[in-house]
Amino acid sequence: MNKTDSIARRILGWKLNRWDRWFDFENGVFIHESEFQPEHNLDHAMKIVQKLEEFGYHYTTDGVSMVRFNDIQASGDTLPKAIINAAYSIIERHANIHTPNIWNQLC
Known part of the structure; x- marks a missing residue:
């Protein structure tokens, strides 16, 4: 499982439908892996930011290559990465952490 797949499943709550697509239960749509490329598309990456903010994470960035969600900081070659x-x-x-509350919050 790659980073994008893990994020789609655990943060966005999408379920793997086939090897190349997920199902978004909130919106009732299938999402092909070619339609969700957050490492290359800032709009797709911002969907992740929006979902994490719904879970209570505060998003900050330097605008170029560094991101922080509360106390978690990461960098990348681009802002989406x-x-x-x-x-x-x-x-x-x-x-x-094996507490259902955390996974219920993230899924």
């Missing part, structure tokens, strides 16, 4: 790296860091941080 920095967002992906920070979001994935959130997933990694909570991967070892």
Whole structure:
């Protein structure tokens, strides 16, 4: 599972429907992997930011290559890549915690 797939499933709450697409239950639509490229498209990356803000994370950036969600900071070659790296860091941080409340909040 790559970073984009992990973020789609654990943060956005999308379910893997086939090897190349997810299903977004909130909107009732299928999303093909070619239609969601947050590491290359700032609008797609901002969907992740919006969802994390709904979960209570505060987003700040230097506008170029550094992102912070509360106390989690990450960088990347571009702003979308920095967002992906920070979001994935959130997933990694909570991967070892086995409380349903955290996964209910993130999914």
